Amino acid sequence: MRAAPDGRRPRVLHYCQHSVGLGHLVRSLSVAGALARRFDVVLVSGGPVPNGIEIPAGVELVPLPPVGSADGSTDLVSLEDGAEIDEVWQRRSEILLRTLDEVRPAAVVIELFPLGRRKFAGEIIPLLQRAHSLAGRPVVVCSVRDILVRKEAVQQARDDEAARRLDQWFDAVVVHGDPRLARLEETFCPAVPLRVPVHYSGYVVPPPTVTPVRDDPGAGEVLVSAGGGLVGGPLLLAAAAAHRLELEGRGIVTRIVTGPFLPAEDRARLEAEAASCQNLVIEGFVPDLRARIATAAVSVSQAGYNTSLDVLRAGVPALVVPYEAPGETEQRERAHRLAALGALRVLPADELTPPRLAAEITDLLSQRPKAVELDFAGAERTARIVAALVDARSARSLPRTGIKLRSRGALRPGSTAAGLEEAAS
Numbered sequence: 001m002r003a004a005p006d007g008r009r010p011r012v013l014h015y016c017q018h019s020v021g022l023g024h025l026v027r028s029l030s031v032a033g034a035l036a037r038r039f040d041v042v043l044v045s046g047g048p049v050p051n052g053i054e055i056p057a058g059v060e061l062v063p064l065p066p067v068g069s070a071d072g073s074t075d076l077v078s079l080e081d082g083a084e085i086d087e088v089w090q091r092r093s094e095i096l097l098r099t100l101d102e103v104r105p106a107a108v109v110i111e112l113f114p115l116g117r118r119k120f121a122g123e124i125i126p127l128l129q130r131a132h133s134l135a136g137r138p139v140v141v142c143s144v145r146d147i148l149v150r151k152e153a154v155q156q157a158r159d160d161e162a163a164r165r166l167d168q169w170f171d172a173v174v175v176h177g178d179p180r181l182a183r184l185e186e187t188f189c190p191a192v193p194l195r196v197p198v199h200y201s202g203y204v205v206p207p208p209t210v211t212p213v214r215d216d217p218g219a220g221e222v223l224v225s226a227g228g229g230l231v232g233g234p235l236l237l238a239a240a241a242a243h244r245l246e247l248e249g250r251g252i253v254t255r256i257v258t259g260p261f262l263p264a265e266d267r268a269r270l271e272a273e274a275a276s277c278q279n280l281v282i283e284g285f286v287p288d289l290r291a292r293i294a295t296a297a298v299s300v301s302q303a304g305y306n307t308s309l310d311v312l313r314a315g316v317p318a319l320v321v322p323y324e325a326p327g328e329t330e331q332r333e334r335a336h337r338l339a340a341l342g343a344l345r346v347l348p349a350d351e352l353t354p355p356r357l358a359a360e361i362t363d364l365l366s367q368r369p370k371a372v373e374l375d376f377a378g379a380e381r382t383a384r385i386v387a388a389l390v391d392a393r394s395a396r397s398l399p400r401t402g403i404k405l406r407s408r409g410a411l412r413p414g415s416t417a418a419g420l421e422e423a424a425s
Contacts, residue, residue, distance in 0.1 A: 146177025202375030229259025
């Protein structure tokens with residue numbers, strides 16, 4: 001890794017926007033923490049950051065005026081009290097461009113866009129234009145999860161638009177997944193070949209904190225969680241009812257972790273339920289949820305990226321109820337792929353009832369999931385890929401290596417990230 005001309009470590013500007021849950025922020029923080037072992041990292045975050053979220057050493061957080069979904073819908077609103085959305089968009093753009101000019105990064109990492117976050121193009125495209133205009137232009141990398149949302153009625157046009165933007169503005173795509181479970185071209189199918197290279201980093205997970213001993217599969221609590229909680233009300237309320245219906249009488253402790261964004265009325269209903277029955281515990285935001293999952297008898301959750309990986313690493317019996325609002329396909333796709341491997345069970349959202357949930361939990365108390373071998377080195381490998389791209393850029397020989405994505409989902413074999421990692425090590 002080469003130092004900057006002034007002797008300082010090179011810098012990375014990392015853009016992240018989370019709107020409904022916390023998955024994008026948690027994954028970006030893990031990537032930023034790995035990058036910080038090689039770079040000075042500035043993470044620009046466009047959603048609310050709950051108290052208790054740990055910012056990795058060597059990472060400076062620059063908050064944008066928060067924009068997101070107030071109720072889990074696709075409509076974006078200002079989450080800043082008293083601020084109108086148009087004024088917030090203007091301030092966000094000014095902060096982004098000013099931060100880019102001050103940081104003068106060797107690399108810019110954009111989380112999800114242009115494969116998602118289309119509604120944020122008005123602030124991201126000007127950022128990319130400014131980055132391309134800088135002397136010593138930074139490497140620009142798209143950082144994206146394993147599975148994308150697909151809205152079939154408009155998806156082809158959106159895929160083609162995303163491919164054009166990738167080829168115009170980006171130097172590489174880093175997919176935070178393992179191609180043995182999901183390949184990018186399965187949920188991203190542009191009609192024209194993509195020229196920008198694609199690299200698989202493996203799954204991005206924080207370092208493990210607990211190694212559970214599972215001598216007794218029925219020991220521990222039933223742990224119910226729903227990510228940030230904004231759209232978790234139906235699952236959490238069903239779990240409380242299932243506890244009263246079946247689990248309370250068996251002496252089982254059910255712990256419901258609401259997440260920081262659960263609507264207040266749902267939280268009040270859960271607390272009232274807990275006050276009137278035994279062994280039902282309601283807890284808010286838990287920064288280290290993976291440690292709780294690792295010691296649970298059964299995990300019940302949605303099927304977001306981070307929670308699914310926590311479940312896999314913990315090796316606990318798990319039931320997932322994917323978030324399946326209209327147009328939301330990502331969690332369902334991930335859940336069914338993992339269920340096919342025997343790693344967990346799936347209860348479709350439209351089949352969620354307290355009796356069904358109680359029966360599934362009771363059955364899982366005596367079950368053990370199958371172990372699934374996936375690549376969990378995604379944070380560190382992402383840092384190595386970015387470092388190699390920066391070195392190649394500084395040598396004025398940025399390679400078009402990686403996997404070439406062809407039209408209609410076909411892949412043409414290319415070199416993997418291994419060569420880049422060697423250069424960065």
